[in-house]
Amino acid sequence: MTGSVIAFSGSVIAFSGSVIDRADAVRADPERLAALTTWRARLLRLDGLAPLVAPDGGLEWGSLADADPAAELVFLGLDPDGRACFVAVDPKLVGVGSVAPPDPRLWQVMGLLSPADLAVYGAAKALVDWHARHRFCARCGHTTDLRKGGWQRSCTNPVCKAEHFPRTDPVTIMTVEHEGRLLLGRQPRFPPRRYSALAGFVEPGETVEEAVAREISEEAGLVVRDVRYVASQPWPFPSSLMIACHAVADSAELTIDRTELDDARWFTRDDVIAAMAGHEDATFIAPPPFAIAHHLLVWWLKQ
Amino acid sequence: MTGSVIAFSGSVIAFSGSVIDRADAVRADPERLAALTTWRARLLRLDGLAPLVAPDGGLEWGSLADADPAAELVFLGLDPDGRACFVAVDPKLVGVGSVAPPDPRLWQVMGLLSPADLAVYGAAKALVDWHARHRFCARCGHTTDLRKGGWQRSCTNPVCKAEHFPRTDPVTIMTVEHEGRLLLGRQPRFPPRRYSALAGFVEPGETVEEAVAREISEEAGLVVRDVRYVASQPWPFPSSLMIACHAVADSAELTIDRTELDDARWFTRDDVIAAMAGHEDATFIAPPPFAIAHHLLVWWLKQ
Numbered sequence: 001m002t003g004s005v006i007a008f009s010g011s012v013i014a015f016s017g018s019v020i021d022r023a024d025a026v027r028a029d030p031e032r033l034a035a036l037t038t039w040r041a042r043l044l045r046l047d048g049l050a051p052l053v054a055p056d057g058g059l060e061w062g063s064l065a066d067a068d069p070a071a072e073l074v075f076l077g078l079d080p081d082g083r084a085c086f087v088a089v090d091p092k093l094v095g096v097g098s099v100a101p102p103d104p105r106l107w108q109v110m111g112l113l114s115p116a117d118l119a120v121y122g123a124a125k126a127l128v129d130w131h132a133r134h135r136f137c138a139r140c141g142h143t144t145d146l147r148k149g150g151w152q153r154s155c156t157n158p159v160c161k162a163e164h165f166p167r168t169d170p171v172t173i174m175t176v177e178h179e180g181r182l183l184l185g186r187q188p189r190f191p192p193r194r195y196s197a198l199a200g201f202v203e204p205g206e207t208v209e210e211a212v213a214r215e216i217s218e219e220a221g222l223v224v225r226d227v228r229y230v231a232s233q234p235w236p237f238p239s240s241l242m243i244a245c246h247a248v249a250d251s252a253e254l255t256i257d258r259t260e261l262d263d264a265r266w267f268t269r270d271d272v273i274a275a276m277a278g279h280e281d282a283t284f285i286a287p288p289p290f291a292i293a294h295h296l297l298v299w300w301l302k303q
Numbered sequence: 304m305t306g307s308v309i310a311f312s313g314s315v316i317a318f319s320g321s322v323i324d325r326a327d328a329v330r331a332d333p334e335r336l337a338a339l340t341t342w343r344a345r346l347l348r349l350d351g352l353a354p355l356v357a358p359d360g361g362l363e364w365g366s367l368a369d370a371d372p373a374a375e376l377v378f379l380g381l382d383p384d385g386r387a388c389f390v391a392v393d394p395k396l397v398g399v400g401s402v403a404p405p406d407p408r409l410w411q412v413m414g415l416l417s418p419a420d421l422a423v424y425g426a427a428k429a430l431v432d433w434h435a436r437h438r439f440c441a442r443c444g445h446t447t448d449l450r451k452g453g454w455q456r457s458c459t460n461p462v463c464k465a466e467h468f469p470r471t472d473p474v475t476i477m478t479v480e481h482e483g484r485l486l487l488g489r490q491p492r493f494p495p496r497r498y499s500a501l502a503g504f505v506e507p508g509e510t511v512e513e514a515v516a517r518e519i520s521e522e523a524g525l526v527v528r529d530v531r532y533v534a535s536q537p538w539p540f541p542s543s544l545m546i547a548c549h550a551v552a553d554s555a556e557l558t559i560d561r562t563e564l565d566d567a568r569w570f571t572r573d574d575v576i577a578a579m580a581g582h583e584d585a586t587f588i589a590p591p592p593f594a595i596a597h598h599l600l601v602w603w604l605k606q
Binding site for chain 1: 316318319320321326327328398400422423425426427429430432436437438439441442444445446454455465467468469470471472473491492504505506507508509511512517521534535536537541542544546579600
């Protein structure tokens with residue numbers, strides 16, 4: 001599977017590496033945007049919020065004629081040939097969107113796509129999902145309309161006019177080390193035997209490092225030090241920025257929050273090597289190559 | 304000024320280091336929360352969205368009796384003595400909040416506070432501001448009400464029931480180096496001669512590192528490499544997570560986006576040392592100690 005090879009190389013993080021130029025100057029220029037909204041433009045085709053794979057193995061693109069005439073259009077940017085790329089907000093998704101963990105079949109479809117295509121899909125999915133779930137002004141309750149090529153919505157109430165922007169939620173995800181062993185946990189929704197890095201949202205009023213320490217304290221009862229940033233990943237389910245870190249614990253004694261986790265335990269380096277290699281007799285099943293947790297384990301094995 | 308000393312030490316970042324335990328298990332437990340909502344609880348007093356400084360130089364605290372009876376209460380957590388700490392959403396702020404850059408006088412008041420108090424204030428300010436500006440469900444337009452001690456709002460429409468959470472926007476802020484010189488820019492709203500690090504929001508579908516490269520390309524026309532994470536800071540104006548990075552450029556030739564920046568230029572190490580020391584003949588005025596840009600410059604001088 002392409003994804004495994006990529007993640008194991010440690011060089012490319014899934015959902016990053018888009019080759020589309022976001023061309024932000026175009027968004028704010030209605031004339032330039034209108035001039036690009038022609039039959040030459042490309043439309044990213046989606047099946048609801050899932051990607052469609054073309055016969056050549058890439059994302060499926062059409063023209064603007066393929067969009068529902070009632071759909072709002074989001075300008076994704078310019079492809080390497082200078083063509084404008086759009087995605088449509090399917091009217092069937094409006095007021096619905098998606099917030100639950102994605103359908104497991106989605107992972108199979110995504111496994112067919114190149115990293116660059118996954119990145120294009122991820123940005124488009126996050127934006128369409130945001131438009132679907134943000135129809136009204138949070139400040140005054142009036143309807144909003146799409147502005148700046150889909151990178152803003154504005155309140156239509158003339159005494160409010162609040163501007164709203166696509167939301168991206170910073171999330172910390174972390175491995176914890178103690179005397180050469182690594183702490184991993186499993187959430188109730190995970191497939192059997194899957195263990196992965198602990199994670200949690202960064203809250204108002206805390207640094208990334210403080211959020212990491214708080215999450216580990218809450219979920220595993222550990223005090224950590226030396227929190228270190230490793231990498232980041234856009235994660236469009238629905239709209240997170242995953243900030244991957246590594247921390248060190250001085251104790252191995254766990255107090256697991258069973259409302260958040262099914263289990264958490266310490267794994268040896270050999271355990272992690274066997275799981276990452278997909279051995280049948282591995283003590284656990286590693287996180288999938290799309291997940292930055294996979295990349296964190298690769299990073300740790302290289303240390 | 305306390306802030307200068309702290310920032311120069313490089314060890315404490317303003318708005319971080321709160322000693323309040325967020326006690327997230329309490330938020331989700333209405334009985335525990337009710338048992339803490341008593342005359343013993345502490346209420347953080349604000350002047351609108353600005354902090355109030357008590358005679359002892361700390362934040363001004365009162366009791367719940369000081370809150371407007373119509374105000375929603377947000378549970379900040381437990382202080383080191385185990386007392387519940389709250390902040391009220393002043394009804395005068397509802398539907399208003401604050402999104403503009405803060406009043407310059409606010410910086411003077413904040414300069415009187417310790418780092419730990421600034422962190423408590425920052426979390427409270429971000430939360431109150433969010434409640435003030437998020438009265439309605441973005442999905443269906445109905446009213447929302449406060450839940451989980453103020454860490455959630457829920458739609459009151461029985462067929463929607465969407466859950467909304469305090470928003471934190473990840474922002475990259477970066478210094479760029481080329482042959483020993485550092486790129487800094489000035490925004491139109493800056494005081495005269497102030498230069499600081501470039502910055503911009505992380506967008507859906509990009510990593511922190513990609514956002515850094517894009518911002519520098521858009522605002523200064525530079526291609527960068529070796530983007531490196533340095534530190535992070537919660538920034539409650541209105542609700543950002545600042546992610547500070549450093550990058551390297553292979554060229555010094557700038558193409559400045561004059562719609563975003565008044566100016567951008569390269570500074571020598573001696574320029575930065577003079578500015579950070581506040582010399583009258585320095586070539587520029589450094590960012591204030593509260594800002595993580597200040598910390599980035601300290602970090603760079605130490606390299």
